[in-house]
Amino acid sequence: MNFSPIVTMFYLAALIAIVASIKVVTRKNTVHALLYLVISLIAVAVCFYLMGAPFAAGLEVIVYAGAILVLFVFAIMLFGLREDETQYAPSHHGISMWFGPVTLALVLLAQLLYTINHQGIQQQLSATVIDSKQVGILLYGPYLLAVEIASFLLLSGLIAAYHFAKDVTHGGQQ
């Protein structure tokens, strides 16, 4: 089998994504799991980039790893770590806790730098890339209705989130 550099890079990123995902599912501590989830998403973003979809990779990092996971963090903060989570919370902030995520993140960073600097990979990618312009044309052309529906979905999500999360004892009963 012919292992071109781009394919090797893809396998590596995929491996990281799988490992990080397994970690997400098996961790006991919520925050640690969240860290691994970020790693997993970034690894998938690297995969996207290697598949020739830099726009999607960017969205993945910005929206998923950026916005959605921040939402998680906020939620965890709201729950508080007093009850069932405290027993799993790290008793000492030693190296063992952040070692795994940091290693994986560093590998990904190395991959990214290597990919950007590698001439052959860049050439291959520029031949097959689907840029944001194409996506934009399609999105505001045939998929306009889907975009509208998606906006409605987001709006209803917003309203529902506001409604559910509202404290019943204070605001809900008027």
Added chain:
Amino acid sequence: MMILAWLPFYPLISFALLIAFQRQLSWKLASVISVTTVLLSALSSGYLMWQLSFNDVTTLSVNLWQWFTLTSFDTGDTHQVNIAFYLDRLSAVMVCVVSGVGFLIHCFAAAYMKEDPHFHRFMAYMNLFLVAMLLLVLADNLVLLYLGWEGVGLCSFLLIGFWYKVPENAAAARKAFIITRIGDTALVIGLLFLFTSLNSLEINTLNTLAQGEWPLTEQRTFWITILLLGGAVGKSAQLPLQTWLPDAMAGPTPVSALIHAATMVTAGVYLIARMHHVFIQSPEVMTLIAWIGVLTLLIAGITALVQSDIKRILAYSTMSQIGYMMLALGAGAWSASVFHLMIHAFFKALLFLTAGAVIYALHHQQNIFKMGGLLKRLPVESAFFIVGLACLVALPGTSGFFSKEAIIGHLWQSPTAGPIFWWLAIIGALITSIYSCRLFFLAFMGSARENISIVKSDGVLIKASLSLLVILSLFGGWLNIDLTTVFQPLTTQVMKQEPSWLHSVAVATPFIGIAFSWWIFREYRLGNSTKIAQSYQSIQTNRVKRWCYSGLGFDSLYTHLVVTPFMFIAKVNRKDLIDQLVMLCAWYAKLLRDVAASLQNGLLRWYAAAFACGLMLWLGAWLV
């Protein structure tokens, strides 16, 4: 035509009225309604009889409406079953007997049951009984006949158990119902067999078929006739199924008269007479009928010799007289049998009703060992009773003489009977005269053994109806009914030499019996109370007498043979195996329910897993 169509339905109107209004009708109104409707039936049957006898009409038939349609399995032919009546000489005689005697019994019952709190219910049942019996007799096809047959069975159950609060009465009613049910089941199987074989249930069609080319094999005919005979045996209380009749005495006396004299027990005889063309096809069964008849009349006579209850004696004598009718049927003496049926209806109704009057006068004392001396104390009733007994014994000059002689005279030469039946019938007649004398001596002669005052009954109705029955019993023999248009004589007459002494022996037999009992029962006759008490004791102590008293042990035989094993099986199968099998379905359903319920456990993750499994199965199936 309208007369014929309405004939069986008059009492039905009365039944409906009595059941609907119950106590709101006064005694007078209720009895007038019930008796008048029966009188209407009796009058119309008399009119029809007169028409048949003196005009040139031989049959009348009327088709009321179509009941339902039967479809043959094999050929797909349809056969309509109609509510239709058919009247020829035979059914005309039966209708006259049923409605005429039924009318007299109704008159008697209206007076006899006057004090009973459930008088209305009683009269309603009696009316319904008559409706069913008239339907049975007039039926044009066997299905309608079966309807009447079952209706009669139902009403006899209701009437025997009329005083249902006494456990013995309820038990007797159940016994009568269940035992006749055995016969009825045989009958209905026979009817279905007949229908599948011949594709018709109309009596006329069947008889025409039987007179021409009979299309069935010998074996088939044998089974059909034997099943029909089973039904007749059950209803007429003949040999294997006779045990219900004595217990049926638990009902009120008019019921006993109605069941035994006029109606129910003669249904079996009527069925065989009606279907006699079919029975002729199977000579073995004819001989079997003769054997059943002769054995029943002997057994019943022997049993009657040791009974102490006046009504039970009469019941056993009924059994034996019906045995005579069966014997006559088996010998092919159809018209003699029907003639005896009619005469027997007269004198047995007379005997039962007189016995009822006696019992009423003696404060419901039925034990003849405790009666005695009634000849002086109740002269009128005694005279009636003497007439009835004279008919039963067949003294020359009475109607019973004519009918019984007609039967016995046929036996010697009959191809399906023979000399041996003749001798047995003569012995039966001898026994009849002996037990009649014993009954008469014990109850009516001698002196009163229990000093109880006589209840004077002022019922004009009772006296009037009894007098009419006396006249009928005495002179009924002169009613010459020509039934040759209905009956076909047995063709294969074997000409045996008939000895010259035959008739003189037959005539002399009752006198021999009376003379014998005059001598052997002299203690009873003279009223020797210690001897009588001794012989009353000996019924319980003497083993042979006790065996005879219990009806030759048929009851205990059936108890050991049928009831005990059945109860054993019932006890073993208390939990009902079949039910368990059925419950298995329920058990599976319950199991499925439990499985389904355990799936619905409220665990979200479990649902998700089930969802995924289903999706995978679906996807897998789709891919493969």
Added chain:
Amino acid sequence: MTAIPLEHILILASILFLIGFVGVIVRKNALFILMSLEVMLNATGVAFIGAGSVWQQADGQVMFMLILTLAAAEVAVGLALLIRMKHQYRSLDIDVLSDLKGQ
């Protein structure tokens, strides 16, 4: 046409999906279930993007963006519900929510 074979992309997507699904089934903590759902949605995104790049069509990315909005809305609502659950039951154990069982 990328150099990466489509089969491998789809294998990656399935593995990620499976991991997410196992997470959904085995974890009792509702927050982990939500995270596992994110992993699953992400896996579908991989499949779309992969297909789009193999056939050189932009539709795959459009689909991915729709999935993205779906994930955002879902997480918003889900987290709001979790907050509510925490208030009501003092627990994030998903098995506490078993009122559907009856009784």
